[in-house]
Amino acid sequence: MNFGPAVDARTGAKGTRIDLDDVCRHFVVGDVVVRALDQVNLHVDESAFVVVLGPSGSGKTTLLNLVGALDAPTSGTIRLAGTDLTTATRAERTRIRRRTVSFVFQSFNLFPALTALENVQFGADVAGRAHAERLAQQVLEQVGLGERGRHFAHQLSGGEQQRVAIARALATGNPILLADEPTGELDFHTGVQILELLRAQAESGKTVVVVTHNREISRVADRVIELSSGHIVADGPPAGGRAGLADLRW
Numbered sequence: 001m002n003f004g005p006a007v008d009a010r011t012g013a014k015g016t017r018i019d020l021d022d023v024c025r026h027f028v029v030g031d032v033v034v035r036a037l038d039q040v041n042l043h044v045d046e047s048a049f050v051v052v053l054g055p056s057g058s059g060k061t062t063l064l065n066l067v068g069a070l071d072a073p074t075s076g077t078i079r080l081a082g083t084d085l086t087t088a089t090r091a092e093r094t095r096i097r098r099r100t101v102s103f104v105f106q107s108f109n110l111f112p113a114l115t116a117l118e119n120v121q122f123g124a125d126v127a128g129r130a131h132a133e134r135l136a137q138q139v140l141e142q143v144g145l146g147e148r149g150r151h152f153a154h155q156l157s158g159g160e161q162q163r164v165a166i167a168r169a170l171a172t173g174n175p176i177l178l179a180d181e182p183t184g185e186l187d188f189h190t191g192v193q194i195l196e197l198l199r200a201q202a203e204s205g206k207t208v209v210v211v212t213h214n215r216e217i218s219r220v221a222d223r224v225i226e227l228s229s230g231h232i233v234a235d236g237p238p239a240g241g242r243a244g245l246a247d248l249r250w
């Protein structure tokens with residue numbers, strides 16, 4: 001197992017560092033200020049399976065969007081792989097995003113008009129990787145769908161679609177994988193298979209950040225960051241130690 005920091009082969013940067021200092025993200029809607037995140041300090045420098053846990057509205061997606069350079073904070077500093085996102089231009093943020101992070105969503109978000117292989121190749125293309133088609137086929141095989149490359153999303157089960165989505169994220173080669181409720185639309189058994197796949201990525205050197213409201217998922221994390229009303233209220237290993245996937249129930 002390799003828990004050391006992944007090094008970006010193209011830039012030499014230690015790609016797994018995520019640094020948030022005094023980060024606030026406030027939304028102003030009319031007279032109301034929604035403090036989605038307030039004075040958040042978070043540092044992740046390990047290749048690990050990190051679960052961000054919190055109830056609906058606690059700020060999980062807001063946090064993921066900031067870490068993924070999809071959104072900018074109201075105040076505070078965010079650095080990704082050592083680069084300050086808050087002072088970066090929009091073009092720089094795009095470049096950092098392409099080389100550092102990948103995304104997996106609750107509802108899979110595959111392109112319906114593309115085959116499974118083409119969806120995965122898209123990930124490699126966006127990140128500017130060479131031999132994208134060959135790479136896409138290899139990654140599809142890695143997630144157990146080597147035979148399904150010509151199939152479209154509607155010909156795949158939910159769990160298979162999520163595997164393709166994870167393959168698309170892996171095909172980028174980027175060191176940080178961000179997943180928003182990746183098991184939210186799956187039955188328990190399929191959800192555990194997806195968690196197993198995500199855990200395996202962390203064990204092979206990636207930083208995997210999963211946000212969820214499902215406390216059970218946090219039991220298999222290396223590190224659990226609990227959010228409540230926009231604040232981090234707990235940060236550490238799961239209470240009672242890390243459980244095995246076979247111990248989960250939900």
Ligand SMILES: Nc1ncnc2c1ncn2[C@@H]1O[C@H](COP(=O)(O)OP(=O)(O)OP(=O)(O)O)[C@@H](O)[C@H]1O
Nearest residue numbers: 027029034036055056057058059060061062063213
């Ligand atoms: N664009 C926006 N405009 C106004 N308020 C917003 C916006 N985006 C998020 N919020 C508010 O910020 C708070 C945090 O939202 P966020 O989506 O991050 O929570 P969450 O923990 O991901 O919730 P859920 O589990 O329901 O997805 C909520 O009160 C939400 O209504």
